[in-house]
Amino acid sequence: MHPLRKQRLIVVLLIVVGSSLAAFFIIYALQQNLNLFYEPSRVANGEAPIDRQIRVGGMVAEGSLIRQANSLTVNFIITDFAANVAVEYTGILPDMFAENAGTVVTGFLSESGTFFADQVLAKHDENYMPPEVSAALDSAKHKANQLDN
Amino acid sequence: MPNWQWFHRLGSPKWLLITLDRWLPWVLGLAFLTLLLSLIWGLAFTPPDYKQGDVFRIIYIHVPAAVVALAAYYAMAIAGAIAIIWRMKVADMVLRSIAPVGAVLTFIALFTGAIWGKPTWGTYWVWQDARLTSMLILFFLYLGIIALHDAFNGSASGQRAAAIMSLVGTVNIPIIYKSVDWWASLHQPASIKFTEESTIALEMFQPLMIAIPGFYLFCLAAVMLNMKVQIAHNSRNNSWMIEHAKIDS
The missing domain is CATH 2.40.50.140 (Nucleic acid-binding proteins)
Known part of the structure; x- marks a missing residue:
């Protein structure tokens, strides 16, 4: 690689790593406030x-x-x-x-x-399903409970 | 000895414009086909959600828009890095072409999220929420990159500043992606999981799996159109461009 381009590549990497580190420290300091x-x-x-x-x-x-x-x-x-x-x-x-x-x-x-x-x-939670599937799950759960008893 | 001819051709705006013209109808056609298929499937033939009812169908716009908005940012930042390291004019044009597409996608994700939020959460928007705020920052990043790029009358310094800003902004992408896992957020965690079973039923998942590539293709077509505009603008005083414009019209 051409030395000038190599130098620019290092600058690009420094920008990405540097800004990531800065963001990490800011977020670390604000941890509780981000909830x-x-x-x-x-x-x-x-x-x-x-x-x-x-x-x-x-x-x-x-x-x-x-x-x-x-x-x-x-x-x-x-x-x-x-x-x-x-x-x-x-x-x-x-x-x-x-x-x-x-x-x-x-x-x-x-x-x-x-x-x-x-x-x-x-x-809302991350569960997405059609009504029939939900009903089937409920009845399966119900049956399992009956078996437990 | 590898053939580097294609790489050097990228430096020729004329070759690039002709190539874009050749590929554009195919990309656009395929984009419309996949989008039409996924939206008709998702909006009309998929069962409603057991809790949300029909409101859940906004997923077929919201999720693809958000996914491509994040991916487009990386593509733009890589173009920015290439523009800085190799001083390639094409890379700068790619950066400038992706930015408005990414901004619109981010806006669509924010807007559809708000529409969905009202009936499910009970509010359009909450401040201080990590996912919502980091996505809003992404929107402003895209706008900022456009503004910087076009500042100083479109000179090289403005372009370099935009490329640097695109690199700095990359840190926001993993933050957006992981925000719902790292912090307590009103937004639910991802339903599509890579390391375990997804928590979305298969028949709801299938149209989404077509909508996401559909959005990718449509955005690729939009970026290609923007590239054509960039080339036409940059070569507006060249004789070949004037000839080309005459043939087109």
């Missing part, structure tokens, strides 16, 4: 600030969704299967919001540990 939400375990560890707007995300625990009879207020529990966060929200839930599905809520964590949400989002 959109706190998982329930991190809330339980006391990592989430109290009375400041934050987001908490995880699965809506099965059987935890309670709708109040004469208002739009709902209560549910967000879990990461290691810790739980109780949430209270007044408003309309997104269509895809359901028990055993992911959610991300924005709001304030109170002293008592209850999370008062002013926005509830549904987090």
Whole structure:
């Protein structure tokens, strides 16, 4: 290779490696801030600030969704299967919001540990399948449970 | 002794223009065929998703656009590296031809994502999300490269600055790709997996596997058209170009 071109090649490699290193250090420093939400375990560890707007995300625990009879207020529990966060929200839930599905809520964590949400989002998972397949999976699961019992 | 004739021909804008003209109808035709097939299949004949219903069908636009937007960036950065190292005029034209195509693809991915986000997440957009923000940065990178390239009246310094910026921006591509795994994000992880079984049903996956090459071909055709414009612009005062333009019109 021509020495001048070799020199330019080294410059190109230095640019790519240098900017990657710079990006790595920035991301490393900002690691925690790049998370959109706190998982329930991190809330339980006391990592989430109290009375400041934050987001908490995880699965809506099965059987935890309670709708109040004469208002739009709902209560549910967000879990990461290691810790739980109780949430209270007044408003309309997104269509895809359901028990055993992911959610991300924005709001304030109170002293008592209850999370008062002013926005509830549904987090969709990466599973894509037709309704029949889902139904077949459910019935297979059901059968397996019966066998276990 | 390898035959390097094709490589030296790349330096001839006239040869390049004729070659582009010869290949363009085939690439464009194949692109339309695959896109039409995959979109009709995906939009009309694929079963709906068990949770999202018909909204999931936006995957056949959103995912191919995002995939090709990322791949196009690498292609553009490689062209930028060649332009810097070998000072090849063609490499610079490739860089300038890919940039607007990549910008449009990134915009399509962002826009379709927002349309999908409203019925599934309950919002069009969230700030502070790693995947959404890194994709927005990609959009601005593409726009910045176009702006830099055309700055200083299209002089060599502007072109070199654009090539350097394209190299610096490469770091963003793996960040976009892995953002959903590295950080807590509202965006779901990838359904198409390379090391384990994909979490998308086969009959939904098949049209997507045709849509992705379809987007690649269509974007290749768009880049080739842009190349023709670049060649025509750069050779606008040459006698062969004036003759060529007369034959074309």
